[in-house]
Amino acid sequence: xxxxxxxxxxxxxxxxxxxxxxxxxxxxxxxxxxxxxxxxxxxxxxxxxxxxxxxxxxxxxxxxxxxxxxxxxxxxxxxxxxxxxxxxxxxxxxxxxxxxxxxxxxxxxxxxxxxxxxxxxxxxxxxxxxxxxxxxxxxxxxxxxxxxxxxxxxxxxxxxxxxxxxxxxxxxxxxxxxxxxxxxxxxxxxxxxxxxxxxxxxxxxxxxx
Numbered sequence: 439x440x441x442x443x444x445x446x447x448x449x450x451x452x453x454x455x456x457x458x459x460x461x462x463x464x465x466x467x468x469x470x471x472x473x474x475x476x477x478x479x480x481x482x483x484x485x486x487x488x489x490x491x492x493x494x495x496x497x498x499x500x501x502x503x504x505x506x507x508x509x510x511x512x513x514x515x516x517x518x519x520x521x522x523x524x525x526x527x528x529x530x531x532x533x534x535x536x537x538x539x540x541x542x543x544x545x546x547x548x549x550x551x552x553x554x555x556x557x558x559x560x561x562x563x564x565x566x567x568x569x570x571x572x573x574x575x576x577x578x579x580x581x582x583x584x585x586x587x588x589x590x591x592x593x594x595x596x597x598x599x600x601x602x603x604x605x606x607x608x609x610x611x612x613x614x615x616x617x618x619x620x621x622x623x624x625x626x627x628x629x630x631x632x633x634x635x636x637x638x639x640x641x642x643x644x645x646x647x
Contacts, residue, residue, distance in 0.1 A: 439561040440487040442529045442536040443480045447473045447543040449495035467638045472546045475632025479548040485557040530584040539581040547629035552613040566603035570596040572614045
């Protein structure tokens with residue numbers, strides 16, 4: 439069973455608004471690094487056949503394509519679930535043998551092994567599945583066969599997904615740790631940040647300060 443990851447990414451200039459306390463240029467650099475490191479880990483996953491980035495930033499789309507992603511514009515600006523649904527249809531059109539997987543683009547510590555472990559559990563099911571974030575309230579990953587693909591991201595998304603999807607168990611620490619704040623970033627350091635995030639965070643003195 440193969441998968442195509444749908445990776446929604448806000449234009450870095452507008453992304454990660456909760457990264458307060460750093461210069462704007464650092465926030466933009468971190469937002470970019472998070473997404474690029476996440477994409478690179480997805481591409482290194484044995485279970486992932488393709489990565490389809492969804493972004494309205496043409497320059498950043500080009501950077502993602504250099505890594506090996508495909509990229510399309512955000513089809514429904516301001517509506518993540520609507521945009522993912524459109525992206526899933528496009529993914530199925532391009533790669534009909536691969537099941538769509540929505541994944542947060544802010545998982546800078548993501549290890550391919552954790553993603554593979556989660557997707558191996560999906561292979562034994564025939565419905566929708568999700569991975570809750572470390573807090574247990576949000577969602578970092580959602581997947582379903584194309585005809586059942588109805589993501590429910592937003593406030594309290596873990597509970598919303600649990601109504602119609604199977605929660606994937608296991609530690610999956612790097613897959614559960616999305617980064618929205620500087621505290622999230624510091625907590626992710628022991629998990630092993632990706633190289634781009636490490637470089638930006640070190641230059642900004644955010645790893646140990």
